Amino acid sequence: METATRHHRSTSDVSQNRQTNTAVAADSPFPSLGRTVPSVLTESTVTKLGDRVETPAYDRHALTPSVVHLSVGGFARAHPILYFDDLAATGETGWGVIGVGMRSPAMGEVLRDQDGLYTVVERDRDGASARLVGALIDYLYLPDQPEQVADLLASPNTRLVTLTVTSEGYQTRPDMTTVRHDLATPGNPVTAAGLLVAALRRRRAEGTGPFTVLSCDNLDDSGAATRLAVLEFTGLLDAQTGEDLTSWVRENVTFPNGMVDRITPTTSPELRDQIEGEFGVPDRWPVVTEPFRQWVVEDDFCTERPPLERVGVQVVDDVTPWKVMKGRLLNGGHCALGYLGVLAALETTDQAMAEPVLSEYMSRLLREEIAPLLPELPGQDTDEYVTTTLDRIANPAIGDSLLRLCRRGSTKVPHHVLSSLGEARVAGRPHRLLLAALAGWLRFLRGEDMEGRPLTVEDSRAEDLRRAAHAGGDDPTTLLGFRDIFGDLADDADLVAELGDLLTRASRDGIRSMLAAVLDFDEEVR
Numbered sequence: 001m002e003t004a005t006r007h008h009r010s011t012s013d014v015s016q017n018r019q020t021n022t023a024v025a026a027d028s029p030f031p032s033l034g035r036t037v038p039s040v041l042t043e044s045t046v047t048k049l050g051d052r053v054e055t056p057a058y059d060r061h062a063l064t065p066s067v068v069h070l071s072v073g074g075f076a077r078a079h080p081i082l083y084f085d086d087l088a089a090t091g092e093t094g095w096g097v098i099g100v101g102m103r104s105p106a107m108g109e110v111l112r113d114q115d116g117l118y119t120v121v122e123r124d125r126d127g128a129s130a131r132l133v134g135a136l137i138d139y140l141y142l143p144d145q146p147e148q149v150a151d152l153l154a155s156p157n158t159r160l161v162t163l164t165v166t167s168e169g170y171q172t173r174p175d176m177t178t179v180r181h182d183l184a185t186p187g188n189p190v191t192a193a194g195l196l197v198a199a200l201r202r203r204r205a206e207g208t209g210p211f212t213v214l215s216c217d218n219l220d221d222s223g224a225a226t227r228l229a230v231l232e233f234t235g236l237l238d239a240q241t242g243e244d245l246t247s248w249v250r251e252n253v254t255f256p257n258g259m260v261d262r263i264t265p266t267t268s269p270e271l272r273d274q275i276e277g278e279f280g281v282p283d284r285w286p287v288v289t290e291p292f293r294q295w296v297v298e299d300d301f302c303t304e305r306p307p308l309e310r311v312g313v314q315v316v317d318d319v320t321p322w323k324v325m326k327g328r329l330l331n332g333g334h335c336a337l338g339y340l341g342v343l344a345a346l347e348t349t350d351q352a353m354a355e356p357v358l359s360e361y362m363s364r365l366l367r368e369e370i371a372p373l374l375p376e377l378p379g380q381d382t383d384e385y386v387t388t389t390l391d392r393i394a395n396p397a398i399g400d401s402l403l404r405l406c407r408r409g410s411t412k413v414p415h416h417v418l419s420s421l422g423e424a425r426v427a428g429r430p431h432r433l434l435l436a437a438l439a440g441w442l443r444f445l446r447g448e449d450m451e452g453r454p455l456t457v458e459d460s461r462a463e464d465l466r467r468a469a470h471a472g473g474d475d476p477t478t479l480l481g482f483r484d485i486f487g488d489l490a491d492d493a494d495l496v497a498e499l500g501d502l503l504t505r506a507s508r509d510g511i512r513s514m515l516a517a518v519l520d521f522d523e524e525v526r
């Protein structure tokens with residue numbers, strides 16, 4: 001098997017950074033590595049890895065850097081970049097990836113130290129396998145290398161920009177400090193939209209033409225959301241400069257919608273150590289994920305489309321039915337389990353799914369209340385999809401933290417949960433289990449579990465929501481007053497009363513008893 005032996009050079013020289021081995025920065029998940037450590041996984045040590053790790057069977061130096069990925073977190077490494085790695089393994093050399101870090105200096109240090117190499121471990125009940133990914137051929141960190149990032153995005157080589165900047169990364173309100181910063185210094189942006197706009201502005205001026213922008217975040221209509229964020233930004237900028245970048249972007253740039261799916265937990269230091277022990281790979285930041293993965297992409301590329309269909313990506317005209325099915329069943333289910341589970345003092349998804357009342361709740365929530373509202377998806381059996389989804393969520397081999405599922409609720413619950421709730425109300429269908437999920441989020445927003453132990457509410461609106469959650473107590477009216485989140489729910493007196501009843505039961509009897517009552521669950525089984 002051929003492994004990469006030559007260092008790739010494009011816009012930065014990662015090998016220079018590799019020699020420094022500076023201490024891991026404050027955002028590292030590895031406090032035990034908060035000291036100078038030797039970096040052992042590099043291109044030159046790949047050949048020393050044993051046969052428990054699959055290594056790239058292609059020459060990564062032959063890859064042309066034409067994809068730029070913004071914000072390289074766990075999911076980016078387990079999903080989009082892995083697909084480009086698959087593509088490289090088919091002999092296709094045109095789609096190497098350059099990562100651009102925006103907020104995580106620690107990830108940058110690790111990736112640079114490791115020449116962009118990292119390990120993906122797939123695990124489930126049936127076993128585990130590890131693979132080294134070579135498609136990330138370079139990495140730049142925006143706060144330290146703004147000019148190199150600008151040159152990279154302006155380069156004619158760059159044909160596709162992919163993003164995993166989280167659902168909050170698309171917010172472009174002019175009152176946000178970051179947006180104000182980007183408008184004041186458009187040549188030195190810190191937001192994803194600001195960065196894309198600065199690059200597109202330069203490409204227009206230099207006659208380089210557009211690139212395609214493909215969001216890989218879990219957003220309802222990720223293409224439209226990205227387009228909107230960019231156009232909002234160009235609108236604000238045009239008002240300042242008197243240019244008309246907005247029309248150029250409208251006419252030239254495409255933002256394909258996409259559905260991405262692969263449960264990818266946050267890597268903990270313990271997991272990292274376990275992986276080194278199990279596979280003998282000294283990777284400082286491996287990523288652990290499930291074997292399942294799916295990527296459905298709308299065929300709307302303004303530049304050449306990478307032939308991702310060769311590696312299992314579904315390229316379709318309309319992604320909507322896939323998005324709706326996945327978002328409401330998997331992400332909606334995740335929201336419900338996350339909030340209710342952490343309130344019940346549980347830590348991981350498999351722990352929660354091992355509790356009869358929670359697994360019964362999840363099964364009935366997905367089967368009885370969410371699935372019947374879904375559109376037909378030709379070739380997809382919904383019942384089978386639900387069974388697979390529940391099984392994936394319960395995967396005992398990945399230790400997916402419930403708190404990970406609770407992040408950014410104000411951007412997720414409306415899409416993943418309230419959408420089903422709204423439709424069920426209109427259709428006159430049962431929705432008490434959906435209300436229990438909502439009750440879980442409202443209770444979670446107080447920032448403590450049912451025993452009063454603190455829970456971190458990671459949300460850009462945490463402060464306001466938490467204040468309202470405390471002020472309202474078991475009466476949801478105050479929180480439902482955030483109409484941009486909850487729509488008209490506050491106007492439905494029956495729903496408000498039912499939600500209040502669920503919150504009161506949870507406070508009085510605990511989460512498990514509240515759910516048992518909602519399910520009419522057999523006390524013996526409990």
Ligand SMILES: NC(=O)c1ccc[n+]([C@@H]2O[C@H](COP(=O)([O-])OP(=O)(O)OC[C@H]3O[C@@H](n4cnc5c(N)ncnc54)[C@H](O)[C@@H]3O)[C@@H](O)[C@H]2O)c1
Nearest residue numbers: 071073074075103104164165166167169217218262263264
């Ligand atoms: N983990 C999964 O199971 C999974 C599956 C499908 C989709 N996703 C989506 O991928 C995205 C990233 O998730 P992850 O699990 O990799 O998380 P992560 O925390 O590992 O990575 C997130 C990255 O985004 C950066 N970031 C955070 N806020 C940002 C902002 N406002 N602008 C720019 N960058 C920002 C962080 O620094 C980090 O590098 C999320 O939107 C998530 O919904 C995740």
Ligand SMILES: O=P(O)(O)OC[C@@H](O)[C@@H](O)[C@H](O)[C@H](O)CO
Nearest residue numbers: 218260261262263264331334405
């Ligand atoms: O990443 P978030 O915060 O949007 O949502 C948490 C999880 O539901 C999500 O990451 C899933 O694991 C993922 O969508 C599976 O494909």
